[in-house]
Amino acid sequence: MSAPPPVAYFDHAATTLIYPEVVDAMVAQLSRLGNASSLHGSGRAARRVTEESRETVAAVLNARPSEVVFTSGGTESDNLAVKGFYWARRSADPRRTRILSTAIEHHAVLDPLDWLASDSGAEVELLPVDSNGRLDIDALRTAVDRDPDSVALITVMWANNEVGTLQPVDEVVSVAARHGIPVHTDAVQAMGQVPLDFAASGVDALTVTGHKIGGPFGVGALLLRREVELVALLHGGGQERDVRSGTIDAPAIVGFACAAEVAVKGQPQRAPALAALRDELVDGILDVIPDAQLNGAPGAGRLPGNAHLSFPGCEGDSLLMLLDAQGIECSTGSACSAGVPQASHVLLAMGKGESLARGSLRFSLGHTTTRADVVRVVAAIGPAVQRARAAGATSAQGNRA
Amino acid sequence: MKVLAAMSGGVDSAVAAARAHQAGHDVTGIHLALSRNPKSYRSGARGCCTIEDSNDARRAADMIGIPFYVWDLSERFHQDVVEDFMSEYSEGRTPNPCVRCNEKIKFAAVLDRAVALGFDAVVTGHYAQLETGTDGMVEMHRAVDHGKDQSYVLGVLTQDQLARSMFPLGDSTKDVVRAEAAGRGLFVAQKPDSHDICFIADGDTAGWLRDRLGAGSGAIVDTSGEVLGRHEGTFGFTIGQRRGLRIGKPASDGKPRYVLDIEPVSGRVTVGSREDLAVDELVGIRPRWCGTTPATELDCTVQLRAHGDGHRAVARVIGDEVRIELIDPASGVAPGQAAVIYAGTRVVGSATIATTRRRTPV
Numbered sequence: 001m002s003a004p005p006p007v008a009y010f011d012h013a014a015t016t017l018i019y020p021e022v023v024d025a026m027v028a029q030l031s032r033l034g035n036a037s038s039l040h041g042s043g044r045a046a047r048r049v050t051e052e053s054r055e056t057v058a059a060v061l062n063a064r065p066s067e068v069v070f071t072s073g074g075t076e077s078d079n080l081a082v083k084g085f086y087w088a089r090r091s092a093d094p095r096r097t098r099i100l101s102t103a104i105e106h107h108a109v110l111d112p113l114d115w116l117a118s119d120s121g122a123e124v125e126l127l128p129v130d131s132n133g134r135l136d137i138d139a140l141r142t143a144v145d146r147d148p149d150s151v152a153l154i155t156v157m158w159a160n161n162e163v164g165t166l167q168p169v170d171e172v173v174s175v176a177a178r179h180g181i182p183v184h185t186d187a188v189q190a191m192g193q194v195p196l197d198f199a200a201s202g203v204d205a206l207t208v209t210g211h212k213i214g215g216p217f218g219v220g221a222l223l224l225r226r227e228v229e230l231v232a233l234l235h236g237g238g239q240e241r242d243v244r245s246g247t248i249d250a251p252a253i254v255g256f257a258c259a260a261e262v263a264v265k266g267q268p269q270r271a272p273a274l275a276a277l278r279d280e281l282v283d284g285i286l287d288v289i290p291d292a293q294l295n296g297a298p299g300a301g302r303l304p305g306n307a308h309l310s311f312p313g314c315e316g317d318s319l320l321m322l323l324d325a326q327g328i329e330c331s332t333g334s335a336c337s338a339g340v341p342q343a344s345h346v347l348l349a350m351g352k353g354e355s356l357a358r359g360s361l362r363f364s365l366g367h368t369t370t371r372a373d374v375v376r377v378v379a380a381i382g383p384a385v386q387r388a389r390a391a392g393a394t395s396a397q398g399n400r401a
Numbered sequence: 402m403k404v405l406a407a408m409s410g411g412v413d414s415a416v417a418a419a420r421a422h423q424a425g426h427d428v429t430g431i432h433l434a435l436s437r438n439p440k441s442y443r444s445g446a447r448g449c450c451t452i453e454d455s456n457d458a459r460r461a462a463d464m465i466g467i468p469f470y471v472w473d474l475s476e477r478f479h480q481d482v483v484e485d486f487m488s489e490y491s492e493g494r495t496p497n498p499c500v501r502c503n504e505k506i507k508f509a510a511v512l513d514r515a516v517a518l519g520f521d522a523v524v525t526g527h528y529a530q531l532e533t534g535t536d537g538m539v540e541m542h543r544a545v546d547h548g549k550d551q552s553y554v555l556g557v558l559t560q561d562q563l564a565r566s567m568f569p570l571g572d573s574t575k576d577v578v579r580a581e582a583a584g585r586g587l588f589v590a591q592k593p594d595s596h597d598i599c600f601i602a603d604g605d606t607a608g609w610l611r612d613r614l615g616a617g618s619g620a621i622v623d624t625s626g627e628v629l630g631r632h633e634g635t636f637g638f639t640i641g642q643r644r645g646l647r648i649g650k651p652a653s654d655g656k657p658r659y660v661l662d663i664e665p666v667s668g669r670v671t672v673g674s675r676e677d678l679a680v681d682e683l684v685g686i687r688p689r690w691c692g693t694t695p696a697t698e699l700d701c702t703v704q705l706r707a708h709g710d711g712h713r714a715v716a717r718v719i720g721d722e723v724r725i726e727l728i729d730p731a732s733g734v735a736p737g738q739a740a741v742i743y744a745g746t747r748v749v750g751s752a753t754i755a756t757t758r759r760r761t762p763v
Contacts, residue, residue, distance in 0.1 A: 317470065317472065317473070318514070318518055320470075321429070321468075321470050321518070322518060322519075324468065325429075325468070387517060387518050387519055388518070390517035390518075391513075391514045391517035391518045393517070394510070394513035394514050394516075394517050
């Protein structure tokens with residue numbers, strides 16, 4: 001058997017390679033004894049590295065250390081923010097039953113919203129986006145102005161995970177601020193890709209996670225303004241500001257902080273380099289497949305590492321399989337709901353038809369991406385699309401029969 | 402060869418994929434998502450429609466060491482198999498959805514897509530044997546394990562389809578396959594066999610049809626037209642069925658009664674004796690031949706339902722129909738089922754039973 005070819009990895013938005021210095025920091029911490037909540041010397045040592053990590057995360061995101069609530073990752077942070085704000089705001093004033101969001105949020109926001117609607121009487125309004133996947137801010141303003149006192153929360157992601165479009169979070173904040181409505185943003189994809197400044201953003205809560213920035217799985221944070229009260233999801237020891245319980249995972253937190261520092265400090269150099277490689281990839285693909293379409297906002301309106309393309313006449317699944325067989329790893333960008341791939345809700349919200357939505361691939365670049373990787377995709381995409389189109393034609397025939 | 406293994410999550414398709422891999426083929430595993438609303442867990446022995454089955458298939462592929470993907474064929478399956486199943490029943494016929502699935506999905510939609518994507522063949526865990534005949538044509542024969550033989554549900558495959566199919570289990574008994582699965586460390590080794598219709602989760606076909614097609618209640622009559630009782634819907638009945646008729650009044654001769662005929666529009670179900678059920682000629686439509694079309698009349702054996710007996714017969718191709726004269730009369734032949742024609746162990750072809758003629762006309 002010959003050795004498999006090295007992988008050209010274009011799925012950094014799903015997860016990215018952990019930095020070696022993060023592994024070293026975590027391994028060192030893993031062998032240290034101590035529960036950060038214990039009062040003795042070992043406990044104090046674990047607490048110390050936790051608080052140093054909190055300060056690091058706060059510093060790179062321009063938050064105060066006391067505003068960093070460590071969680072198990074993006075999904076927990078989103079759930080804590082969405083449910084915690086809704087419950088707290090509604091119990092302070094029962095008129096506050098509306099939650100305003102967008103049609104393109106991640107399922108870690110959409111599913112809690114659905115659940116609050118069916119189980120807790122929330123009225124969820126998912127506001128439309130334009131054809132680039134950017135929130136229609138006028139629609140948000142109209143929805144707020146209709147009855148500002150009934151709005152419990154606005155949650156709008158910083159950057160979309162599928163098509164990479166940056167959202168007008170500053171405008172969302174100014175709409176909300178007039179009525180004192182809290183704003184949450186899921187910035188999981190944005191951290192390390194674009195500048196993030198919690199204090200300057202004006203949002204009340206912001207979700208980040210470790211494994212998207214070169215850190216470990218299973219750890220993330222919700223940045224939460226000091227004056228904000230949330231209802232907790234996890235009750236127990238109250239370790240994290242009384243809104244999040246669970247024994248403090250010092251090795252994971254150390255790893256997350258280390259990655260945050262590397263990713264954010266390197267962002268000003270990495271982002272333009274990634275954008276250049278991304279543009280080379282998109283241009284190369286469009287050269288070979290002239291009728292492919294780049295989805296999402298152009299240029300500076302999107303994440304530098306995101307290229308999302310539709311290939312008319314192809315099934316994204318077929319393309320993914322053909323590229324995977326050559327060691328090129330990307331994503332169909334669609335949610336895998338109940339084991340069956342579904343057409344992406346993001347592309348549908350952007351007005352793409354179902355068949356185009358199913359014929360799409362997301363290439364996401366990151367800190368390990370090289371020009372050689374890009375060249376491999378450009379070389380492979382033509383034959384793959386040709387094959388996938390032939391396969392797509394067989395299904396279309398069958399459908400007519 | 403570069404082959405695509407359809408993996409249901411059961412033991413047979415897992416061993417078939419493992420054998421193809423061991424034989425040196427470049428195997429890719431796929432699980433077909435056929436249900437539009439898959440349940441999370443298996444209940445009972447229906448094997449292909451749950452997330453758990455998909456996960457079992459994935460784990461088997463991991464252990465064999467082959468790539469694995471899920472292909473969503475739920476829309477095609479719904480159109481071509483589920484809707485067909487309903488419309489056949491609504492017209493009083495008894496369809497075989499597995500035959501239909503093989504004809505329209507596994508060896509059509511999946512095979513076509515696989516070929517377009519660069520695969521040479523599709524591998525499944527069906528029990529049937531393929532051989533190359535002296536004329537170079539691919540022949541399909543019954544499996545070594547007659548109890549498990551599935552050549553009946555594959556009888557709709559044409560030469561082109563057979564030439565791109567692999568059935569690595571045809572030479573083995575189920576016991577051997579299970580033992581091999583255990584030997585290979587495939588944890589699905591002891592998973593129960595799947596039975597019944599995969600898309601009817603609780604196995605209650607009559608209830609499933611009633612929910613979708615309405616009750617269609619009507620009279621139960623004997624061959625003289627005398628009303629013996631009422632029923633709650635024709636979908637509970639299949640021609641030849643004996644159990645569950647719930648007729649209060651015993652037959653005058655004291656013998657058990659069987660369903661002879663179902664009229665979907667009036668809802669009338671006719672019952673009679675076992676002798677009344679005997680059929681000695683039938684007409685099949687939409688014939689599909691595994692090789693060349695038989696030119697003249699053919700002395701053959703026909704099988705008229707899955708796991709049914711073979712009946713000696715003479716088949717004649719007349720236009721787009723096949724007339725089959727049964728030398729051994731058959732009992733309880735249901736229109737809509739496939740008549741699969743064998744020459745010895747070899748499958749010649751099949752047709753869908755359209756009409757039957759009884760010795761004793763109803």
